[in-house]
Amino acid sequence: MTTLHPVTAAPRRAGRREWAGLAVLMLPVLLVSIDNTVLSFALPAIALDLRPSAAVQLWIVDVYPLVLAGLLVTMGSLGDRVGRRRLLLVGATGFAATSVLAAFATSAEALLLARLLLGVFGAALMPCTLSLLRGMFEDRAQRRLAIAVWATGFAAGAAIGPIVGGVLLEVADWGAVFLIAVPMLLPLLVLAPVLVTESRDPAPGPLDPVGMVLSMATLAPVVFAIKHVAVAGPDLLALGCVALGVAAGVALVRRMLARPRPMLDVRLFTVPAFAGSVLVNLLSVMALVGLLYFLSQHLQLVVGLSPLDAALVLVPGTVAMVLASLLVVRLVRRWRPATLMTAGLGLAAAAYAGVAVAGGSGGVALLVVAFAALAAGVGIAETLSNDLIIAAVPPAEAGAASAVSETAYEVGAVLGTSVLGGLLAATYRSHLEVPAGLDGAQADAARETLAGALALAPTLPADTGAALTASAQAAFVDGSSLTAAGGVVLMALAIVVTRRALRDASA
Template identity: 60%
Template sequence: MTRSNPSAIAAPARAGAREWGALAVLMLPVLLISIDTTALSFALPEIAVALQPTAAQQLWIVDAYSLVLATLLVAMGNLGDRVGRRRLLLIGATGFAIVSVLAAFAPTPELLVAARAAMGLFGATLMPATLALLRTTFLDRGQRRLAVAIWATAFSVGAAAGPVVGGLLLAHFPWGSIFLIAVPFLVPLLVLAPLLITESRDPAPGPIDPIGIVLSMLALGGLAAGVKELAVAGLDPIGVALVAVAALAGWLFVRRMRRRANPMLDVALFRVPQFSGALVVNLLSVVALTGFLFFVTQHLQLVEGLPVLDAALVLVPGVVAMIVSGLAVVRVVRAVDPGIAVVVALGGSAAAYGILAVLGEDVSIAGIVGAFALLGIGIGAAETVSNDLVLSAVPPAKAGAASALSETAYEFGAVLGTTLLGGLVTAVYRSTLALPAGIDADVAAAARETLGGAIAAAPGAGGAADAVVEAARTAFDHGVVATSALGAGLMLVAMLVAFRTLRHPAH
């Protein structure tokens, strides 16, 4: 009797042309969502002049999108596992395109914040579906690692390229144009996804858990809103209450998941070091990226005085470095332990923040180019490795839930990047701003809100206009120094987590 070859039977099918075409389609929402997360960076000064938002509204315009996204990702990942990931992807793409057009023509800060929140709602349906479909499309380990590298690189590059794309558009069109880029991304997706992407879902999803969904939303949304409130308003009762509600909801959620036979999220995964460690590295990497972009884009335009297009071009070398690093790490980890590779790469990111912290207001444009390139090397490698390890820790049927957690870490990183690092810039700016005596009260009030507000209001100070602008720029750079020191510390924490959890991963 002839025995079959077990290894041949167990070998997973390798992807062909259709699967790689599907990857190209799945990159469209990834690029769009990540670009949309940071494209506002260069538009903030123009929005500040056109809509005159307060400092809090300005942060909400940036964060409402990521906050809603982070709140709903686990619920939407679970929904995609049940109703079909491709179906949810198409629903989300349609809604996102419609709301993006509405955001482009928002006449007030309040309506723009509302539109950004609605974009977050539909974005939450897109992101878990893309990574989960990638997990079920590429079954071969080597091919999947390359696909994840391309996917993660697209995510990181989209976030880094967002300000560049925004700068190119704003050089020729009004600020609303940055939202209209959704249309050329999503129309091809709606046409090609049914042709190239195979539907997938959890074959045994179990009953819908509405209580678990509500608890997950309270935990994630409460934490994001609470951290934001504490960063903006300080240690106030509202922020403390929100964090307390989030902690209680999170505890109840974990307790419920542990007791259910078929939970919407297997919390036992967090006991796997490579899974939990990869999520932390993912989160801290995005904090570093979005926080850096938040203040550097303003520094280039409002302190250095660069036109928006020139300021955007300063970031191009860093985007290229991120692309190269994200793809090159696939080969590197064949010979080097993944954890060690991430530690070395993140060392560059820590150095990037160190450059800004040491040089402070004396940093040159060349120094910013070099710092962002170092940051890009670390982020590109960390995102590829962390997402690959997250997917490797779960079976294909649970890819949606695992993908949702990875995306949740990303979006919380985006929220924390602008909230913590951006909030620290604002706090130091206000505490160190030394305005000339005797200027108009309205001018002083506008100057204390934001750097952009100070520059816009300075002409109202008459002969003291130049002094107002100089004081605002100096105070802003003091904020950049303090924030850069914090950013360097966060990268050191990410290096420690990677060293302790990502070495010698079990596949």
């Protein structure tokens, strides 16, 4: 018979090695979140060079976070078995190599395939970071600060992406936005074996191939349906995809409930603070990525700014996001998380409302202020929601909780471009007035995307080209206003969730 004695020793405090290890772990966090938004500023150049259709253009953006989100839980389980640091290094190597392939893609289809592979290796990177961090920081106060830094890295990376992309596009081809992975991951490959302590589950559950397939089958068909409706309108194919996704989701939940060691403990979602924080996390990222999707195109293709000048417009927003994310760690000692999150989400809703009302008449100044306000609000909501997700579950469930948190982030990124981007594309297509004199193929190209219309315009007679340019830009502005109104609805929904599910949550 074994007698268990309570552990009374104080938790070991982290030293310089652990804090240096945190800096190393921030590299993949920043990279993966940067990769979600860096493509926003490269998209106009890619559209002009590779000429993807509207659907392919959306898939180039979305396939990476879609695959990443679907594989996060799977890769988290794999890391528990083979070692989290080991999986981190494998993911880093594959991500760097595939980034090179993406940078030199010669067709939209090749770029789409490279982005898919980046999602696979990105999924190998992300679940390891928070799990490794928890093992390195045993002291609760130190761990809270480390998690705040980790969460800030997600928020800051999303905002830094377009700035990095804008700077690179000013001096190099669009492929340069993918090559940034190489200098960011090389230090990780060198320093992680020295500064990051390996950890694994001493008694991991078995791999669940069926559960892995079901997790992907739950998400992919629904996102495809959203994209399909944006391009072709609602039909039986879209309805069938939604039905498939729902059926797979039900099967996944039943399987997870029936297994003694599930890949994901779905019972976590019965905890209001956990489920509410996950949903707020998703909606916040959805709003941020959705704004970046049309803001980057508006600044370059409507306002006419260069990539660098367009990136500089976002600098105040990036600074606001980082400062708000760090400041809220102090403010939460005085006010409840729900109060602060409501204030942040309200600020983001006001920013979207300003864009919706002003439309294209507000000028660049309004966009600077709007993005700064939305970024600050999302930074507050993201930092607190991630902290609450980890705090709402027992320590033994921290790995699963971190995987769910990261999955919510990636699904939000997918839906930001799928829903808000799809709404923008549909409105643009319905509002575009094609000038007389265009044949069927030319008219179809103009209706696909704003970039397609602007690329076609110089090949037409001067008057016809000018009319097409004016009509396309006006249709895009109309779409931006309607999309911004959708963002207001998202933030209002997030506020309702916060007030209902998180009102009793404490820091």
